[in-house]
Amino acid sequence: MGYDPFTDLAPVAKLPTWELGLAVPASSPVRSLQDFLAWAKAHPTAAFYGTPSAGSIQHFLGVSLSQTTGVRMEHIGYKGAAEVITALVGAQIPAAILNIGEMLNLQQAGKVRILATFGSQRAAELPDVPTAAELGLRMDTAQGWGGIYAPARTPDARIARLNAAIVRALKEPDVRAKLAQMGMTPVDSTPRQLDEQGRRELEQWRQAVQASGFSAD
Structure with missing residues (x-):
């Protein structure tokens, strides 16, 4: 990148x-x-x-x-x-x-x-389908997720307003219903929690990326 x-x-x-x-x-x-x-x-x-x-x-x-x-x-x-x-x-x-x-x-x-x-628990939409962990596989759990980011020098106050607006929108019943239809689960998160997850998963996936031989260049 x-x-x-x-x-x-x-x-x-x-x-x-x-x-x-x-x-x-x-x-x-x-x-x-x-x-x-x-x-x-x-x-x-x-x-x-x-x-x-x-x-x-x-x-x-x-x-x-x-x-x-x-x-x-x-x-x-x-x-x-x-x-x-x-x-x-x-x-x-x-x-x-x-x-x-x-x-x-x-x-x-x-x-x-x-x-x-491959999550930490069975998907609500598929209660009869086991997780890899349930089947005895000792591998890191994994979920798909996305995040919203801003330019690095964005003022903290603006970041806080954006975060509050996004969290509020994800709590709307019609939004949650639509997401559920797509197999998605809304979550509350702070900017710090998003940053921590990104750093944690960078380390989690490093070995698999190296083993795959993949390069984004």
Whole structure:
């Protein structure tokens, strides 16, 4: 990157979080995450997983899963979630890691099977789908999230007003209802909490990024 997010930007507020899940086509014989890992180990040349792009959290989550289990899986980065979903539903790829909000309707329609999520607890929208931790995988939990940032020298008073406005908006019932439909959960956060999470996850994902060989340059 041509900038340092911790010195060139000022954190304002965290945006909603969303759960991430690993899914297979409905036609797949795989019924659980353990089944998928066993299949991937037995079929190393066919063990691919798709994500919306190289360098995404979904990409590095797959790398982390591979590191944790010792099961090699090759990544395919697409140009957005729509392409991944098309490939997954059509069984062109054996698995994908996506935001669960992008797969809920497909799961309900019987077109994909979500095997596991990667948060600290089960997703409210998928109460019957276990987390990776529940299945005994000792890997860092992961959620998708976004944040709003301002230029580094933005006055603290302005940052505080922006934060208050965003937090207030995320508490609106209609906003929360719409976010829930997309599998997203609004959260309250201070600028400091957003900064701390960014720094914490930079360290969390460093090893997976290095192992992937990915470079943003």
